[in-house]
Amino acid sequence: MDYFLTDAQKTIRDIARKIAIEKVVPSRAELDEKEEFPHEIMKALAQADLFGLYIPEKYGGFGGGSIDLALAVEELSSACLGVSTTFAANALAAYPVLLFGSEEQKKSFLPDIASGKKLAAFGLTEAGAGSDAAAIQTTAKKEGDEYILNGTKQWITNGGEAEIYTIIAMTDKSKGTRGASAFIVEKGTPGFSFGKKEKKMGIRASATRELVFENCPVPKENLLSKEGMGFIVAMRTLDISRVGIGAQGVGLAHGALDEAVKYARERHQFGKPIISFQAIQHMLADMAILTESARALVYSTARVIDSGSKEYSKESAMVKVFASDVAMKVATDAVQIFGGYGYMREYPVEKMMRDAKILQIYEGTNQIQRNIIGQALIKEAASKK
Amino acid sequence: MNIIVCIKQVPDTSEVRINPETNTLIREGVPSIVNPFDMYAIEEGLRIKEMIGGKVTAISMGPPQALEALKEAFSLGVDEVILISDRAFAGSDTLATSYTLSKAIEKIGLFDIILCGKQAIDGDTAQVGPELAEHLGIPFVTSVKKIDEIREGYLRVHRMMEDGYDVIETRPPALLTVVKEINEPRPPSLKRKIQAKNLQVPVWRKEDLDVDEKRLGLKGSPTQVLRIFPPEIKGERKILEGNLEEQIYKLVSELKGLGIL
Ligand SMILES: Cc1cc2nc3c(=O)[nH]c(=O)nc-3n(C[C@H](O)[C@H](O)[C@H](O)COP(=O)(O)OP(=O)(O)OC[C@H]3O[C@@H](n4cnc5c(N)ncnc54)[C@H](O)[C@@H]3O)c2cc1C
Numbered sequence: 001m002d003y004f005l006t007d008a009q010k011t012i013r014d015i016a017r018k019i020a021i022e023k024v025v026p027s028r029a030e031l032d033e034k035e036e037f038p039h040e041i042m043k044a045l046a047q048a049d050l051f052g053l054y055i056p057e058k059y060g061g062f063g064g065g066s067i068d069l070a071l072a073v074e075e076l077s078s079a080c081l082g083v084s085t086t087f088a089a090n091a092l093a094a095y096p097v098l099l100f101g102s103e104e105q106k107k108s109f110l111p112d113i114a115s116g117k118k119l120a121a122f123g124l125t126e127a128g129a130g131s132d133a134a135a136i137q138t139t140a141k142k143e144g145d146e147y148i149l150n151g152t153k154q155w156i157t158n159g160g161e162a163e164i165y166t167i168i169a170m171t172d173k174s175k176g177t178r179g180a181s182a183f184i185v186e187k188g189t190p191g192f193s194f195g196k197k198e199k200k201m202g203i204r205a206s207a208t209r210e211l212v213f214e215n216c217p218v219p220k221e222n223l224l225s226k227e228g229m230g231f232i233v234a235m236r237t238l239d240i241s242r243v244g245i246g247a248q249g250v251g252l253a254h255g256a257l258d259e260a261v262k263y264a265r266e267r268h269q270f271g272k273p274i275i276s277f278q279a280i281q282h283m284l285a286d287m288a289i290l291t292e293s294a295r296a297l298v299y300s301t302a303r304v305i306d307s308g309s310k311e312y313s314k315e316s317a318m319v320k321v322f323a324s325d326v327a328m329k330v331a332t333d334a335v336q337i338f339g340g341y342g343y344m345r346e347y348p349v350e351k352m353m354r355d356a357k358i359l360q361i362y363e364g365t366n367q368i369q370r371n372i373i374g375q376a377l378i379k380e381a382a383s384k385k
Numbered sequence: 386m387n388i389i390v391c392i393k394q395v396p397d398t399s400e401v402r403i404n405p406e407t408n409t410l411i412r413e414g415v416p417s418i419v420n421p422f423d424m425y426a427i428e429e430g431l432r433i434k435e436m437i438g439g440k441v442t443a444i445s446m447g448p449p450q451a452l453e454a455l456k457e458a459f460s461l462g463v464d465e466v467i468l469i470s471d472r473a474f475a476g477s478d479t480l481a482t483s484y485t486l487s488k489a490i491e492k493i494g495l496f497d498i499i500l501c502g503k504q505a506i507d508g509d510t511a512q513v514g515p516e517l518a519e520h521l522g523i524p525f526v527t528s529v530k531k532i533d534e535i536r537e538g539y540l541r542v543h544r545m546m547e548d549g550y551d552v553i554e555t556r557p558p559a560l561l562t563v564v565k566e567i568n569e570p571r572p573p574s575l576k577r578k579i580q581a582k583n584l585q586v587p588v589w590r591k592e593d594l595d596v597d598e599k600r601l602g603l604k605g606s607p608t609q610v611l612r613i614f615p616p617e618i619k620g621e622r623k624i625l626e627g628n629l630e631e632q633i634y635k636l637v638s639e640l641k642g643l644g645i646l
Contacts, residue, residue, distance in 0.1 A: 007582075008579055011575060011578055012575060015572055015573060015575055015578065018572055018573075019572050022572070023572075044571060044572050047462075047571045047572060047574060048571075048572040048573065048574055048575055049574045049575040049576045049577075053575075062576065
């Protein structure tokens with residue numbers, strides 16, 4: 001289907017596809033098996049200028065937006081979700097700076113993220129604060145020209161590998177959600193260390209670690225926006241980044257569908273290729289319908305965001321839910337079409353099914369997304385009266 | 386260091402078919418690519434530049450559409466590209482090609498290293514690199530799989546051999562032809578690829594070069610192709626697998642079976 005992409009957008013897609021085919025596909029099984037961080041692939045993505053797609057040119061980026069990032073994320077995800085998560089987590093960490101940072105902060109942090117010289121990570125979740133992000137316990141206490149951070153962030157993508165971290169911590173617990181603030185913390189700051197790398201079901205090429213802050217002094221210049229803005233920073237960031245999760249879902253579904261079609265043409269049973277059975281064709285057809293619908297929703301929502309609209313929280317929640325559910329279903333059906341071979345690690349769909357699951361969980365579970373959509377519906381209906 | 390990379394646009398042989406009557410390539414409708422070995426030469430040029438500084442220039446001799454190959458080189462990061470193109474160059478064999486390239490390089494002037502792919506996948510002669518070095522009167526090493534050390538006035542490389550490698554020392558300016566073991570080419574840069582679309586590629590014609598016309602194109606090409614044919618496979622071959630002991634065991638029983646032992 002033609003989505004009226006510009007020449008530049010087609011170029012982005014082609015380059016990301018080239019990297020996916022030439023660098024990611026040949027190494028994905030090994031990265032997964034060894035739970036190895038994809039350093040070489042990140043280097044290639046940096047050489048290809050893909051880290052700065054959504055960052056303005058004056059900060060060393062390409063000057064595009066959500067749609068440009070989505071195109072790259074989709075292509076990488078069709079090859080390996082662990083790689084695309086590692087890549088996309090940089091945007092999740094950079095958006096707080098892009099949306100709320102001062103000119104000084106943008107100038108000092110965005111160029112290195114845009115060039116891929118430094119990786120970035122976003123730290124909100126804690127052991128006792130997942131869906132209920134307002135329950136975070138990490139504190140930031142102002143002392144002179146510094147904030148002193150104490151607490152532990154859990155399951156942070158790119159933890160340990162990243163140089164730049166955007167962290168949400170409580171500056172005033174008595175104020176509840178209005179007592180949270182967002183900070184930029186650099187690796188190497190005294191009192192900032194990392195927990196062990198988590199062992200995961202899928203996206204095993206990505207690194208997930210604890211961030212530990214013990215009397216960690218952060219210069220006051222690294223406070224994003226104002227004290228008390230932490231949750232707004234986090235929520236506005238997640239509103240945008242959810243489209244990226246949608247793009248991951250579309251990519252993964254597309255990758256699984258391609259594998260299933262290819263296999264169904266090659267595999268013979270009862271003297272015929274299994275794709276000649278209508279039951280298989282219908283499964284493939286449903287997988288294709290879902291994948292294309294998810295893609296249409298991702299691109300249109302990305303374009304709404306890029307047009308400068310301020311209201312897209314409900315739509316981006318829809319993208320996240322729909323595309324991640326599509327990815328899970330399409331990957332599961334791809335395994336079904338492969339039969340027993342699909343259950344074996346020799347074929348890529350086994351990994352795709354394991355990987356897909358995370359999309360329904362991270363950056364706000366699909367239940368939480370449905371809450372957001374439900375609340376938006378109530379609000380819209382109420383405002384009509 | 387001033388680095389010159391010589392590249393050629395070739396048909397993508399993974400898409401090419403062979404005319405069974407003439408045994409020649411059917412080129413119509415086949416997409417063109419940068420000769421894969423030249424991609425390694427470009428990458429090595431960029432790595433040398435990143436390591437010790439300098440400038441990378443890519444040159445290609447070919448028809449006007451070869452500028453696409455140069456644009457690709459540009460999007461990978463080379464600083465300058467030059468197309469060497471003229472009707473008078475058409476029909477060049479390796480001798481005429483290397484002569485013309487040598488004249489273009491003389492015009493560029495200063496250089497320390499010239500990098501070429503080991504061979505082009507359409508002709509497979511592997512002659513242009515060494516001939517070019519001869520025309521320029523500089524040392525050359527073929528099938529380089531590693532640049533071990535490179536600095537002002539000194540160069541040490543590994544030349545791939547069938548059973549290992551040679552370590553060769555020489556002195557720039559020198560020409561190297563490279564094999565695929567030398568590196569892994571980078572992807573193109575998005576920004577440069579977009580710039581490349583409107584890039585004005587300088588084209589050097591016959592008049593721009595200090596050339597002897599008799600040595601150009603078809604006239605300057607002594608090569609005559611009598612016949613092209615796939616090599617005949619003679620006799621039966623068998624490859625024994627396993628560790629040394631197993632292989633010896635298999636060999637002895639094979640020879641016994643044939644009544645030789
Ligand atoms: C691999 C991985 C990478 C991650 N990367 C990051 C990262 O980079 N940065 C970061 O900050 N976080 C990260 N996270 C954390 C992630 O965002 C959280 O896991 C997620 O938000 C869910 O929180 P939880 O796991 O605590 O689940 P819980 O909140 O404990 O939820 C458990 C279950 O209860 C349901 N539930 C909870 N509350 C409600 C409700 N009100 N209504 C209905 N259902 C509800 C949930 O949907 C879920 O099914 C990552 C997690 C993983 C697994």
